[in-house]
Amino acid sequence: MNRNTSPTASDRNDKDLPVLRTAVTAAIVVGCLASLSACSNESGATPGDSGGDSASISFAYWGSNEENATIKSMVAAFERAHPDIHVEANWIQSDYEQKLQTSIAGGDAPTVAAISNTSLPSFFTVFKPVSVDKNAYYSPAVAKAGNVDGTDYAVPFVAKSKVMAVDKTSFTKAGLPVPSGTKPLSTQDFVAAARKMTSGSGSSKVYGSAPLWYDGWLLADGGSYYNADGTKCTMGDAAGIRAAKTVVDSVKSNGFAPTSIAAQGQDMFQWLAQGKVATLPDFGPWNIAKFAALDSARFALVPMPGRGEPMEVDGLGIAKSASAAQVESAETFTKFMSTDPAAQNLLASEKSALGVPVVDGSLAAFKSAAPKANLQAFVDAVEHAVTTPYVKNKVQIESTFSTALNSRTAIGTGHEDPATVLPQLQDKCQKMLDATK
Amino acid sequence: MSEIVKGLESLLAGFHLDVALQPIVAFVIMMAVVFGLLGAAMWLAVRRRWIGRATAAFWLFVSPWIVGFLLFTGGPMVYSLVLSFTHWDLLSPARFAGLANYRQALHDPDVGQAVKVTLLYAVLSVPAQTVLSLAVALLMNVKVSGIHVFRTIWYLPSLVSGVAQTVLFIWVFNPEHGLVNGVLRLLGVEGPKWLFDPDWALPAVVIMSLWTVGGNMIIYLAGLQDIPSELYEAAALDGAGRLRVLWNITIPQISPVIFFNVVTGLIYAMQTFTQGYVITQNGGGPSNSLLFYVVYLYQNAFKFFQMGYASALAWILFLMIMVLTAVVFRGSSFWVYYESQRPQEGRRRVRAK
Numbered sequence: 001m002n003r004n005t006s007p008t009a010s011d012r013n014d015k016d017l018p019v020l021r022t023a024v025t026a027a028i029v030v031g032c033l034a035s036l037s038a039c040s041n042e043s044g045a046t047p048g049d050s051g052g053d054s055a056s057i058s059f060a061y062w063g064s065n066e067e068n069a070t071i072k073s074m075v076a077a078f079e080r081a082h083p084d085i086h087v088e089a090n091w092i093q094s095d096y097e098q099k100l101q102t103s104i105a106g107g108d109a110p111t112v113a114a115i116s117n118t119s120l121p122s123f124f125t126v127f128k129p130v131s132v133d134k135n136a137y138y139s140p141a142v143a144k145a146g147n148v149d150g151t152d153y154a155v156p157f158v159a160k161s162k163v164m165a166v167d168k169t170s171f172t173k174a175g176l177p178v179p180s181g182t183k184p185l186s187t188q189d190f191v192a193a194a195r196k197m198t199s200g201s202g203s204s205k206v207y208g209s210a211p212l213w214y215d216g217w218l219l220a221d222g223g224s225y226y227n228a229d230g231t232k233c234t235m236g237d238a239a240g241i242r243a244a245k246t247v248v249d250s251v252k253s254n255g256f257a258p259t260s261i262a263a264q265g266q267d268m269f270q271w272l273a274q275g276k277v278a279t280l281p282d283f284g285p286w287n288i289a290k291f292a293a294l295d296s297a298r299f300a301l302v303p304m305p306g307r308g309e310p311m312e313v314d315g316l317g318i319a320k321s322a323s324a325a326q327v328e329s330a331e332t333f334t335k336f337m338s339t340d341p342a343a344q345n346l347l348a349s350e351k352s353a354l355g356v357p358v359v360d361g362s363l364a365a366f367k368s369a370a371p372k373a374n375l376q377a378f379v380d381a382v383e384h385a386v387t388t389p390y391v392k393n394k395v396q397i398e399s400t401f402s403t404a405l406n407s408r409t410a411i412g413t414g415h416e417d418p419a420t421v422l423p424q425l426q427d428k429c430q431k432m433l434d435a436t437k
Numbered sequence: 438m439s440e441i442v443k444g445l446e447s448l449l450a451g452f453h454l455d456v457a458l459q460p461i462v463a464f465v466i467m468m469a470v471v472f473g474l475l476g477a478a479m480w481l482a483v484r485r486r487w488i489g490r491a492t493a494a495f496w497l498f499v500s501p502w503i504v505g506f507l508l509f510t511g512g513p514m515v516y517s518l519v520l521s522f523t524h525w526d527l528l529s530p531a532r533f534a535g536l537a538n539y540r541q542a543l544h545d546p547d548v549g550q551a552v553k554v555t556l557l558y559a560v561l562s563v564p565a566q567t568v569l570s571l572a573v574a575l576l577m578n579v580k581v582s583g584i585h586v587f588r589t590i591w592y593l594p595s596l597v598s599g600v601a602q603t604v605l606f607i608w609v610f611n612p613e614h615g616l617v618n619g620v621l622r623l624l625g626v627e628g629p630k631w632l633f634d635p636d637w638a639l640p641a642v643v644i645m646s647l648w649t650v651g652g653n654m655i656i657y658l659a660g661l662q663d664i665p666s667e668l669y670e671a672a673a674l675d676g677a678g679r680l681r682v683l684w685n686i687t688i689p690q691i692s693p694v695i696f697f698n699v700v701t702g703l704i705y706a707m708q709t710f711t712q713g714y715v716i717t718q719n720g721g722g723p724s725n726s727l728l729f730y731v732v733y734l735y736q737n738a739f740k741f742f743q744m745g746y747a748s749a750l751a752w753i754l755f756l757m758i759m760v761l762t763a764v765v766f767r768g769s770s771f772w773v774y775y776e777s778q779r780p781q782e783g784r785r786r787v788r789a790k
Binding site for chain 2: 088406407
């Protein structure tokens with residue numbers, strides 16, 4: 001029998017050495033806690049810093065498979081041009097912002113992160129101020145896209161403007177002229193045309209338009225979420241109410257667009273190709289390759305009606321936690337991605353398009369991705385895009401507004417009158433906005 | 438990364454180890470060192486006779502769990518408790534906030550809505566799942582050829598992941614193109630908008646939850662097959678009918694199993710996330726009708742960048758679950774029958790306290 005398990009030894013241990021037993025237990029707990037602390041993070045250095053190669057940087061971005069391929073080809077072009085700098089590409093396919101946020105919180109921030117102008121107000125505190133050459137870009141909206149409260153935090157590298165795809169035969173059949181490829185329809189003309197092109201009922205109904213996106217239509221129709229300096233909520237004013245009423249009317253039984261429920265899970269691009277909708281507003285550049293496959297005699301790209309829709313501009317931010325050597329490499333990288341034709345020319349191809357180049361010299365390459373399509377409409381939309389002001393807590397304010405608007409009015413599944421709802425929501429928005437000051 | 442991890446990764450890079458493997462290998466090395474230290478401490482303690490071999494073996498065998506618990510459960514829990522007293526957007530340094538987050542939760546109307554939705558879901562879904570899974574288990578507890586096929590069919594939906602199941606039911610409940618309203622239309626009934634109607638969204642999710650009763654059914658089936666056949670024989674001799682047998686033998690005998698399923702079902706119901714998140718992402722759940730508590734918690738943490746507030750919400754949820762579980766446990770003394778416990782004993786124990 002083992003001596004330590006004999007009653008005598010065991011009793012002795014139990015009686016004589018309780019303190020030591022406690023000490024051993026404590027040692028185990030301390031050991032475990034040591035393992036925890038070894039995994040904890042204090043320094044916040046960025047990846048690419050541990051391999052001994054100070055020029056190595058990491059680069060996080062999001063996108064579909066095709067967009068990933070496009071960005072990887074741009075990174076490869078950079079590495080060819082700068083063989084001394086290695087870029088560790090980190091493709092985050094889904095939940096990009098959440099993963100970026102947690103990696104930053106965990107002290108594992110990528111040296112360079114792609115960030116949209118809509119998300120930048122939430123993230124700018126983790127980025128270093130950067131130098132943006134305003135003259136390098138053909139669009140003032142692009143040049144300002146990485147600016148938060150007067151400081152540039154991201155270097156723009158791709159613009160995602162919106163146009164409208166139209167079925168020309170629907171216009172002709174309705175006795176309407178096909179919209180111009182350069183001059184936008186007025187919002188009133190668009191609504192009138194969409195009504196005229198709507199026909200039939202039930203499952204065979206042909207709609208004049210795919211569902212209108214309220215946020216987009218608000219801007220197109222002359223409204224906005226906030227005033228020019230971002231101090232007042234303005235979505236409840238006359239333009240906001242008018243835009244909301246247009247969207248609500250469009251989905252009534254005699255309206256010109258399918259309801260959100262009818263459109264749920266449906267591919268509107270497919271509906272356009274099949275002739276179930278005559279126009280597809282809110283048409284982004286990522287659809288260019290699909291559009292190029294359609295019959296160019298029947299389908300065309302034209303500007304969005306009115307003032308156009310809000311434009312997303314993706315920029316590149318450099319982590320504050322990056323070392324000096326990494327910052328130097330990152331600045332070289334962001335400049336290359338943003339302004340070098342070797343990178344910008346790759347943004348669109350026959351297979352996929354990430355967006356519109358931000359430098360003038362690459363626009364010809366962009367348009368050659370689909371020579372028969374009017375890609376100039378995307379470029380025009382970039383050039384004339386309306387910029388939105390910086391608003392702190394923008395995501396929470398707009399999420400709260402959007403949930404309430406969709407719940408209460410027929411823009412979503414509610415029944416209340418937008419003229420009643422919007423001023424109330426504007427008041428709520430204003431309170432949230434004031435609370436951030 | 439900490440200096441230790443960075444040092445290890447540099448060392449591994451020196452060995453030309455693939456970059457992708459460096460973090461995991463560094464982690465394995467750290468764990469090996471921790472367990473090595475623990476082993477050495479145990480060896481020393483045994484050598485000096487501070488503890489017995491059996492005790493040392495116990496600690497060594499249990500240490501993977503302890504390390505895992507501290508690393509992946511206990512540590513994050515303590516950390517989230519600390520965070521709940523701060524304002525932290527994950528990007529800037531945290532600021533101490535005292536009880537502000539808890540006070541905010543008390544006055545937040547969305548928290549009230551989230552609690553209402555979650556409790557209502559728990560109150561509706563747990564009893565419905567319990568009754569249906571028990572009924573199915575009773576049906577499946579017969580000795581006929583091919584019964585295994587039916588049991589498998591009932592269990593199969595439980596293998597479908599939450600997201601896939603939710604996406605499937607978004608289609609099933611689609612008011613215009615969905616299966617449910619399609620069938621109702623054939624019967625001349627115009628169905629509701631289900632997930633797109635504030636009044637029907639939650640009932641639709643409750644119905645959805647019944648699709649996976651197969652998991653509980655298996656547990657009930659195991660309990661049913663464990664009931665001694667003598668009890669049924671004695672009941673038959675006494676002339677008991679089917680309902681009498683069910684009420685006086687079957688249900689008391691499997692009451693511990695029912696209790697287990699109710700408790701775990703309640704805890705899962707309080708933690709419901711996937712259904713609410715996926716459906717609202719797809720345009721459903723209007724008027725916050727599917728704002729489950731954990732969905733709201735997630736929104737605050739990862740959408741609104743309010744990690745301190747989200748941590749406070751997490752601790753409030755933890756307390757709510759603890760209280761509800763404690764209530765169910767206390768109530769179990771009145772209806773759960775244990776073979777090893779004399780009748781009325783549990784009840785007396787409750788009263789004594």
